[in-house]
Amino acid sequence: MAPTQLYQAVLRDPGRPIWVRLHRVFSAWAQTKGFPSPDAGRPRAEHEHAGARLVMERRDGCGRYVLEEPVDGGRLRTRAVFLDGAPGWVQVTVEQEGDARRDARAPGFVPAYLRTARITDGGIHLVDRAEVLTEDEVHRFLRVLTEPRRRVPVVVVSPGHNGENTARAERLAEATAGAGVVVRLADRRTENLFNRLMGDELGVYGGAIRTYAAPFDPATERSPYRHPPMRPAKLREEGALETIADGVIGRASAADQPPEVRRSLPVVLRVLAGRAEVAALDGAMTPPPAPVDPAREELRRKMMALTVRPAPPMPATSLGPPAAPPVSAEPGPAPAPAPSSSHSPSPAPSSSHSPSPEPVAVLDGSPNPDVAHRVAEMVVKAMRQELDTALGLAAGADTSRDVLREVRTLGLHLAGLRELVVPAAPAGSEDDLRVAHELLREEYAEVVTAARVLQERVRWLERTLAESGHPVYGVATPGEAFTPASLAETLVEARSRLAHLVIGQTDAAAVRLDHADPVLSRTWAAKAWDALLALDDFARARSSGLFAGGFYDWCADGSGGRRVIPPGMLAMRESASVTNSAKFTQPRTFPVPAEVHPSGKIVMEAHVKLRAVGYPAPRMYFHDDSGGVTGKIYVGYLGDHLPNTRTN
Secondary structure (H helix, E strand, O other): OOOEEEEEEEEEEOOOOHHHHHHHHHHHHHHOOOOOOOOOOOOEEEEEEOOEEEEEEEEOOEEEEEEEEEEOOEEEEEEEEEEOOOOEEEEEEEEEEOOOOOOOOOOOOHHHHHOOOOOEOOOOEOOOOOEEEOHHHHHHHHHHHOOOOOOOOEEEEOOOHHHHHHHHHHHHHHHOEOOEEEEEEOOHHHHHHHHHHHOHHHOOOOOOEEEEOOOOOOOOOOOHHHOOEEOHHHHOOOOHHHHHHHHHHHHHHHOOOOHHHHHHHHHHHHHHOOOOOHHHHOOOOOOOOOOOOHHHHHHHHHHHHOOOEEOOOOOHHHOOOOOOOOOOOOOOOOOOOOOOHHHOOOOOOOOOOOOOOOEEOOOOOOOOOOHHHHHHHHHHHHHHHHHHHHHHOOOOOHHHHHHHHHHHHHHHHHHHHHHHHHHHOOOOHHHHHHHHHHHHHHHHHHHHHHHHHHHHHHHHHHHHHHHHOOOOOOOOOOOOOOOOOOHHHHHHHHHHHOOOEEEOOOHHHHHHHHHHOHHHHHHHHHHHHHHHHHHHHHHHHHHOOOOOOOHHHHHHHOOOOOOOOOHHHEEOOOOHHHHOOHHHHHHHEEEOOOOOOOOOEEEOOOEEEOOOOOOOOOEEEEEEEOOOOOOEEEEEEEEOOOOOOOOO
């Protein structure tokens, strides 16, 4: 089984050499686990203690410190790889091998290391504890929050009651050190100013905690749900802070590495393994020159030619005297006297064979009004010619001629689209389309939420009518329907409310989906919550003997006000190509109690399709033991589509 990554951070360190400070804090942390103090003068030190193993090695300008320790039937590996530079970098990762679930959090040496210098993520200062923000510092903090080079999330903690959020902020700062920044608003005045500058949809109020992803600009932000808040009521539930920390660390881990780190990390590992010389580190972070593609260069040259205008012809009256002949080392004949200007011959008219003037670039910044039209025309013509040529090779039958006619018709349609798009599309239209797309997605999510509320009321009315046997008027309406803002929040709510479900270790997969598309994740979360409610309602009925069929039958019938989901969302079996392959059944194997299966795990085939097609295509896998010993349903996975024959 591949190891599970619990933490990753890339720390930019301007101080050289890095190893002196990193060696000190890493070895001090290892000593708390029973290891002796490593000798800083040795380039490599290796120790073992109580089944754990410590390796600290370095060569000129780079190094790697690794601690492996046994935990919960598996192993936990903490690694710090570094390279000196201007600035240098340290990559810290924590990986776990084994099935036991562990919360993601920063290794114990990271806060101490952050105190040794001004460590950054490449854009903002990373600190080892929660910063307290006063009213006078709000404007400065907004510059930090909107820094375009910022890579890590920023958690803003609003004032709570009786100082409860002070302790929460410190716990979050310790858990996310290096992978995020935690800021606590000092008082209500600070909170009011911060929210006034952020706007209603992007603020944090009344004891809530909000995570601001990178990049961020409140003036242009169109998707507030990219920056999920957690309400005070949720914060009081068990595991709430761990959910926030998982989200922060997950976002930091999912971010692409800086290009210079991505280039130089393999070089560092080869040097440490002895497969490359130390000299290979020189310039390892410098990007290599991009190779020149002749075809692209030719296309670029043609396109650039369209962006220039011919130089205006110089009038005859502006012609100056001829340039003086070059001075020769040998004496030549004396030049004839120049004729007077009144008898100067007129310039010879240009013939049809004379070369046309070369295009001269427009340097005054004035736009060429025809450039967009001409570029589009070139693209359409090139596309049409290539299609005609490719299909013309297969011509020879009537059907081929028909296809060619259709392709030529398509070319005319493309030309018509060019005429519509090029003149009418002003600067920034692509941004406008993107904004409109995001707004439509948000509106869709709101419609889904409103529909869920109405469906909840209909279910309640149907159930009440079924129980009473006659119409009911004047009774209390059902309570406010829970509307999850994320898949992670759905899992937290399900664990606390749904007694007939057991939710497995799937938080990390759910958080990854929340970060992949924060807008659509609201819709997926709503569907997942409906499915969990239906599963819980079904398990309650079946375990008590009120229903004897399976979950598909429960949903297909849908009578009596029961909670159901559309049967089209259900797949109770996997295909034979999946079930007959260990490569595909292993990712679908999840833990269950020994009463359900003696091995403590089982292959779960039944799943809910939260999105039928597309990417991502979230799935929720479950095992039904509601009619068995435990009387419960076990949800093993909620996340992106698991691998199958189509994805591999």
